[in-house]
Amino acid sequence: MGKTLYEKIWDRHVVVQQQAQPDIIYIDLHLIHEVTSPQAFDGLRLANRKVRRPDRTLATMDHSIPTTDRHLPFEDKIAEQQVEALRQNCKDFGIELFDLFSARQGIVHIIAPELGLTQPGQTIVCGDSHTATHGAFGTLAFGIGTSEVEHVLATQTLKQYKSKTMAINFNGKLPIGVTAKDLILALIGKYGHDFATGYVLEYRGEAIRDLTMEERMTVCNMSIEIGARAGLIAPDATTFDYLKGKEYVPQGQEWEAVLEDWQLLQSDEDADFDRAVEFDCSEIEPQVTWGTNPGLVVGINSKVPGPSEVAEEKRQMIESALAYMDLEPGTAITDIAVNTVFIGSCTNGRIQDLREAAKVVAGYRVASGIRALVVPGSQSVKQQAEEEGLAEIFMDAGFEWREAGCSMCLGMNPDIAKPGDRVASTSNRNFEGRQGRDSKSHLVSPSMAAAAAIKGHFVDVRNWPIKVGEGV
Amino acid sequence: MEAFKTHTGIVAPLDRANIDTDAIIPKQFLKRIKRSGYGQFLFYDWRFDKNEHENPDFLLNREPYRNATVLLTRDNFGCGSSREHAPWAIDDFGFRAVIAPSFADIFYNNCFKNGILPIQLPAEDVQQLFEKASVPGYQLTVNLEKNFIADGQGYEKDFEVDDYRRNMLLNGLDEISATIQYDAEITDFEKNHKIHYSL
Numbered sequence: 175m176g177k178t179l180y181e182k183i184w185d186r187h188v189v190v191q192q193q194a195q196p197d198i199i200y201i202d203l204h205l206i207h208e209v210t211s212p213q214a215f216d217g218l219r220l221a222n223r224k225v226r227r228p229d230r231t232l233a234t235m236d237h238s239i240p241t242t243d244r245h246l247p248f249e250d251k252i253a254e255q256q257v258e259a260l261r262q263n264c265k266d267f268g269i270e271l272f273d274l275f276s277a278r279q280g281i282v283h284i285i286a287p288e289l290g291l292t293q294p295g296q297t298i299v300c301g302d303s304h305t306a307t308h309g310a311f312g313t314l315a316f317g318i319g320t321s322e323v324e325h326v327l328a329t330q331t332l333k334q335y336k337s338k339t340m341a342i343n344f345n346g347k348l349p350i351g352v353t354a355k356d357l358i359l360a361l362i363g364k365y366g367h368d369f370a371t372g373y374v375l376e377y378r379g380e381a382i383r384d385l386t387m388e389e390r391m392t393v394c395n396m397s398i399e400i401g402a403r404a405g406l407i408a409p410d411a412t413t414f415d416y417l418k419g420k421e422y423v424p425q426g427q428e429w430e431a432v433l434e435d436w437q438l439l440q441s442d443e444d445a446d447f448d449r450a451v452e453f454d455c456s457e458i459e460p461q462v463t464w465g466t467n468p469g470l471v472v473g474i475n476s477k478v479p480g481p482s483e484v485a486e487e488k489r490q491m492i493e494s495a496l497a498y499m500d501l502e503p504g505t506a507i508t509d510i511a512v513n514t515v516f517i518g519s520c521t522n523g524r525i526q527d528l529r530e531a532a533k534v535v536a537g538y539r540v541a542s543g544i545r546a547l548v549v550p551g552s553q554s555v556k557q558q559a560e561e562e563g564l565a566e567i568f569m570d571a572g573f574e575w576r577e578a579g580c581s582m583c584l585g586m587n588p589d590i591a592k593p594g595d596r597v598a599s600t601s602n603r604n605f606e607g608r609q610g611r612d613s614k615s616h617l618v619s620p621s622m623a624a625a626a627a628i629k630g631h632f633v634d635v636r637n638w639p640i641k642v643g644e645g646v
Numbered sequence: 647m648e649a650f651k652t653h654t655g656i657v658a659p660l661d662r663a664n665i666d667t668d669a670i671i672p673k674q675f676l677k678r679i680k681r682s683g684y685g686q687f688l689f690y691d692w693r694f695d696k697n698e699h700e701n702p703d704f705l706l707n708r709e710p711y712r713n714a715t716v717l718l719t720r721d722n723f724g725c726g727s728s729r730e731h732a733p734w735a736i737d738d739f740g741f742r743a744v745i746a747p748s749f750a751d752i753f754y755n756n757c758f759k760n761g762i763l764p765i766q767l768p769a770e771d772v773q774q775l776f777e778k779a780s781v782p783g784y785q786l787t788v789n790l791e792k793n794f795i796a797d798g799q800g801y802e803k804d805f806e807v808d809d810y811r812r813n814m815l816l817n818g819l820d821e822i823s824a825t826i827q828y829d830a831e832i833t834d835f836e837k838n839h840k841i842h843y844s845l
């Protein structure tokens with residue numbers, strides 16, 4: 175019988191296999207950042223261990239750093255300590271660090287793909303649950319805890335059980351004006367945010383093949399929000415075109431050789447998935463979450479649902495979500511007013527995201543009373559956006575234009591939503607307090623967030639009068 | 647790591663599904679670079695009001711639950727971020743075991759690395775335990791050597807746990823030391839394994 179893509183990658187990385195124990199699998203690239211690594215380095219020191227492969231380890235700073243002035247001292251002393259600890263650890267253990275003022279600094283899941291470090295068939299781990307982003311390249315990538323970070327630092331391997339596999343077949347084409355973010359939110363909305371616990375997903379079908387690499391990353395990024403360990407998309411011409419010529423990607427003859435190898439990274443026709451799901455894309459609308467997990471989501475032209483519309487066991491969850499979000503059942507989504515807009519994060523902080531948002535913003539002004547931020551996912555995205563004139567469009571409209579980092583996606587740095595703030599956010603989690611205590615998050619695509627910033631409430635961006643090219 | 651063999655303690659019934667790691671330990675406490683001392687921040691936004699005063703209604707602020715060591719909760723516990731600060735906080739507060747109908751993957755795995763036993767039971771059993779634990783001070787014994795929980799008043803229930811992880815916990819084993827014994831195998835693997843760049 176044939177093998178799934180997941181099994182093929184797994185098999186290429188098994189170092190040791192034993193009865194009744196997890197396999198020891200090899201890790202090709204280990205990404206680290208300031209928040210989940212200090213205790214791992216402490217552990218190494220205590221046990222007198224070295225980093226086995228500093229040349230397979232890359233560090234950056236993204237989670238707790240300011241996105242305004244980064245010269246020390248930081249306003250936040252504890253964050254400063256964390257940044258200093260990472261510097262020291264990288265120095266002591268010989269690890270490459272893209273530091274605050276590096277042109278390559280950025281959110282860990284944005285910089286590895288843009289440098290060509292993320293390649294098909296690899297295993298990539300990081301002490302961060304959105305590591306699944308890299309799965310867009312046909313790369314087995316998943317988040318790990320700090321104990322496992324230490325394990326990888328010490329051994330360049332992990333002890334892992336194989337996950338179950340699930341095929342997600344997206345059928346039909348995405349309607350015009352509907353984005354990759356809407357696609358993944360709609361999927362989570364249909365099945366619930368713990369649906370795929372214990373599985374590795376493979377996203378397939380026409381709608382996936384039509385996506386750009388950046389859009390595929392948005393889809394894979396949110397795999398954890400449906401409970402999955404990882405999400406994969408088989409590499410194809412789109413993947414290879416994206417990678418060709420990137421800094422860490424082989425060139426010339428070697429490129430031909432790797433290409434041949436990468437083309438093998440497909441699930442076989444007769445491969446058996448533990449489960450398969452068919453999802454029709456043709457009816458998806460732009461999505462807006464209304465609750466406190468990413469599965470509590472509806473189309474822009476819907477209303478906030480009520481407890482009576484759901485199964486009995488879900489009622490309590492819906493009631494507490496409505497109470498936290500301060501929403502009445504039956505409220506039209508388009509009637510929900512926001513006072514904060516955040517465009518950025520590893521879900522939607524890439525150049526294509528900023529282009530889509532800028533297209534909506536061009537020629538308009540942010541509605542009065544709204545605080546709107548654009549935080550590029552990396553310094554290179556930032557620079558490109560400035561060269562393309564996107565930064566100017568945002569600033570002219572009244573958005574703040576920031577340095578790269580995670581920022582208000584989790585509010586570990588000073589970019590925190592205040593109690594009571596209602597945020598249209600392009601990030602990936604709307605948990606209670608995620609963006610700031612007692613703040614309310616609505617997850618949307620970049621163009622939907624941009625439109626909400628201009629109007630002050632959610633609107634169907636498919637009807638947006640674009641002013642670009644009209645002499646603005 | 648502390649070994650886990652058998653443990654008896656007060657059950658805290660936290661009746662809520664989908665408790666995520668942001669709720670278990672909010673991000674402002676993730677900036678610390680040490681592994682200990684997170685118990686004071688466990689469920690911070692629920693335990694404390696905006697002025698950092700204890701919220702008297704919250705379960706863990708009431709007697710006898712301040713001294714609870716077995717956490718009973720609902721579906722999908724520990725979803726969200728991979729932060730190991732979540733099990734660190736649960737452990738540091740004093741919990742040794744967490745019982746729920748289901749757990750999120752990364753959190754479940756992280757528990758075993760920190761001497762906490764996550765016990766997955768069918769929803770009906772969890773419901774039954776919630777009813778029993780509505781009596782304050784209700785205690786359970788968690789026996790990992792024989793894989794059962796019991797309350798000393800006639801209730802007893804077996805649970806399942808993967809042998810490898812069970813063994814790690816029973817003996818307080820360090821996984822890194824175990825893997826390092828395969829150093830030669832790892833080196834051999836590296837000789838034939840192709841990665842197209844190095845940093």
Ligand code: SF4
Pocket residue numbers: 236237281282283302304519520521579580583584601602
């Ligand atoms: S942008 Fe948000 S989700 Fe992504 S790595 Fe940063 S904090 Fe995590």
